[in-house]
Every structure is written in structure tokens, then in C-alpha cells.
Amino acid sequence: MKQQIQEFLKKEYPDADFDVSYPPEGFGDYSTNIAFLLAKKQKENLKKIAPGIIEGLEKKFSKEFRKIEVVKSGFINFYLSKEYLLDQLGGFLKSKIKFPKIKSQKINLEFVSANPTGPLTLGNARSAAYGDVLANILEKIGHKVIREYYINDIGNQVDVLTESIKRRLQQLGGENVEFPEEFYQGDYIIEFAKEIKEKGLPSELIKEFALGKNLEHIKKSLIDFGVKFDVWFRESNLKESEEVDEILNYLESVKLTYKKDGALWFKGSQFGLDKDVVLIKSNGQGAYLLSDFAYAKNKLSRGFDLNIYILGADHHNDVKRLKVGVRALGLKEEKFVILLHQLVALKKGEEILRMAKRKGVYVSLDDLLKQIPKDVARYFFLEKSLDAHLDFDLELAKEQSSKNPVYYIQYAFARINSVFEKLKYTKTPGDLGLLKEKEEFDLIQQLIRFPEIIFGISKNYQVHHLSQYALELANKFHKFYEKQRIISEDEGLTKVRLALIKAVQTILGETLSLMGLETPKRM
């Protein structure tokens, strides 16, 4: 309905700037600020303009609303009619959730993409939970989504990894070698070394062994966390690809590259970067940025209409560079969306530590999942905006795990189920008109927002709105449940109330599964 109002107003008043939003309680179901924005623009009196707008709306939506009115503040408020609400409820019961129509796009969603140099950290977990749910939502609304993980399997960090293992091997052999700070300090490196020693692997295979081992581990952690990828894309595949040559040739042809100190530079400063950047290092190897450019081009060549990246805030500089690169290469900028998530720090008592894989200072996703259930962990990340900085206190998380709001939502689901164990819903809703109570209509109103919320998130990527929504729906159900009896002497009423909670359960189930959470029948 929200979109319908929006579309209608847009058509009627093409150059008006306005919003349709959910008002605070007591001001109807929807509201718009078009009246005073239009009044301002046309330098007209609000009182003169509003009636005309309302008249048009009333004509168009005579069935949907029982009241459309302008209030003192200038908002136009919409009150849904009982008939419309019941009609929508009927629709839900036939399991037809009508989503706003969209143009289906082929979307590449890249997330996590942690270096295969060790276990996933909580920062990676955040990206994993958020990306997974965003993908679910985009699919729900009708897009085709590929979940992609970019593996940085070449470059300096891989060499450091390999060298770290070699040193540990030497130490195992009783040699007294240095182990510098910049090497990977984690215990898993020692484990790798032990295994390599046992198997007697030759030194040239150490790199592949370590990468393989780490990747395997990463995949397993992600599966434990309920996250699956469609494509695992190796950076090394780009190395010999035509994309790299095309990029270099193109940039050269438009004179955006030059040589200096034995390296090949890209004139990023012409596009607003602080300084130029290296594409090919003086040792002849491509810099990571060259891979990034090639990767972007590669994604387009695979026919994606939209490419979404979810990156940690420590990459914010890369965002600029990537965007500049896309522009310089003449690729379509609007096909690239980059979302940054703020970092997750580690809190131990009063101390706050920055996670660092190399230093071995981190909590891994595995550690987390050993301490708290998967659903609690996922929800913890899903309820927060990407912009929120997180100081993660594992002890506190463990302690409060049983109080996590996720159980509030799941409990509503289970409660409904237990009613159905007493009395089954027979697939005939009966006379919906018997629904009269406030709690009942609050529930229906919340139900019909579901497609609107999903649509909203598919546009603004604010995944945490979904957990918010689920919480509200559960809240409205619990209130209803406490106040009104579902199974009663009154057969007709019992029937429609069963139908109502059936619809609630359907939508609750949808939100839970979109978030990748269990739908428990009992708790």
C-alpha cells in the first residue's frame, strides 16, 4: 500500500518532493508530508492545497482507506479500512504475499572475502550474517542473487603466511630461529607445521597446503553459521585473465598510466584521489588494485546488473579507489554499490583490543559458536546497523545469550504452534468480519507491512530493519495472546482467530528464515 500511495502521488504531482511513512501510534497507518512541501514550493497556503490532494486520494483509494485527513501539523494521515485489512489477511492465508513489483536484476553480492590466512574473526562474522540476510531479502523480492567470496590467494600476505609456517617448522625441528612480529602469531600456524612435519610435505607445497587448509576451515565455519556461497572466486584466476590486459591497454590508450621508479602508475589524482597509485609493482607483479579493477570488469562481463560489496571499514580507502577506477575505465558506476561495516573490537573487562589476525588477537567465529548458539550469534549482528561500532564482550554475550531477543520472536512462533497442537487450522478462515478487537487489527496492520519492509530493505540495504520488524510483530502477537483467547466456546470466532494466527505464523516464519534463524515448534 505504501508504494501505491507513493506511485499515485508521484503521478499526480511529478515535481513534488515527499515521503510516505509510518506515523507514530494514533496517527493512522500511513502518512505523507506532501501537503506542506507542495505548499512551500508553490508558495501557497497549506489549507488551500490539502483538500485537493485529499480529494484525489479519496477517489483513487475509496476502498482501501476509511479516512484520509490533514492534521494541524500538515501531515496527511491515512487510515486503512477494515475491509481492506481483512481482504489482505485473506490474501496472506492463501499464502499469497504480494510484493511490490520490481524489475528483476541479476545481482552479485560479495561479502566476507576474508584473506585465507587464518580463521574467520567476528568482523568477518558480521559481514557473513549481514550479507547472507541481504541476499535472502533481495531474492525474496525477486532478484537473482549470486553470493560470492573473493579469495585473495596471491600477494604478500600469502607469502608471509607460508614463511610463518616454515619458521614454525624449523622451530619444531629444534632450530633457534627468529619469529618476527609481522608473522602470523596464531596457534593454528603451529598446528599446520606439526601436520606438515608428520606428513613430510615438501616445502614447495606448504603454500597450497596452508591455503587449502584455511579455506576448508573458513567454509566449515560459514556453514556452521548458516552461510553458503555460490561462487568462490580466486584472485589468482585474474592473474592471466584478459581483463587485466584490457584494463592496462585501455588506461594506457587514454593516457592514464605512466612509469616511474620501475613501476606502472595510474593517474588516480586526476579523478580526485590524494595521490596516484601503483598498478604494477617494480618487481613486475600486479598490485592488488589492478586485481580489483579486473575483478570489477570481470563481474560486469558475467552480466550482473548490480554488484554489491560488503567490506570492513578498514577498506574505506579502497572504496574510493575502486570507484575512481570504475569511472576511469568507463564502466557504469551505478552498477557498483559498496557497503562498509564498522569494525568489531574485542572487549576484555575494561580493555578494548583491536582484532588482528596476524597478531593472533581475535575471537574467531568458531570460538563464538562454541559459546553461544548460532541463532543468538546471528541475531546479535543482525539487529545492528552496519555503521555501529561493536565492542564485543564474549563473556557478556555468553551471560546474556539466554536473554537475547531472538527467543522473543521464536517464542511467538512456538506459542502459535502449540495452539495448533490443540486445534488445527482447517484452511477455511470463516467469516473474517468477526474480528473486531484492537489487538487483532494491530496484528493485521503489522502483517501487511511485511512486503513493504522487504521492499524497503531491497532499496536501502538496511538489513537491521527486518529484525526490528520481527520483534514488533512478535510483540503484537504476544499482546494479542495475553488479552484475547484464541480457542473458545464461540466456534466462529475460534475459527477466524486460528486463521489470524496462521497468517501471523506464516509471516513470522518468513522473517525468521530470511534471517537464517530456526523456527522452533516448541521451546
Next chain:
RNA sequence: GCCCCGGUAGCAUAAUUGGAUAAUGCAACGGUUUUCUAAACCGUAGAUUCCAGGUUCGAGUCCUGGUCGGGGCGCCA
């Protein structure tokens, strides 16, 4: 020094992207169960939205300056 993100109740966060009375969970206090699951419900208390200006019908949200915290400014990825 420059760039990005944040500062909201004791704690952790929201606020539909400039809207109406700043919301939720945890923590605190009081109450509700012979009836479909009390992991619930009802109520009380708790906020100068970091500070100072500004923009306008309207600012937690935008602008300027400051302040505190996180991150980034490499021929590392």
C-alpha cells in the same frame, strides 16, 4: 595534517534517511498464572540525543567550528 564512521537512559542499540510524544532489549522497582507455553503480559523509574553556533514550518538526523573514541592515508591485501 587530510579522509571515513560513531558519540542517544546505568549498559547495548533503534528511530522508516529532514517529520508528529526519541523507541526496543538487558539491568532496577512493583504487579499478573485453577483457562491455548510466564522465554509472556501490565505498570513505575530512568534522556539537555557529546559541546557551541547555524540552516527552516520542523534537526538525534543537514552545515560550520570544537571535543572524545574507532578506522584509513604503503610498490600490504
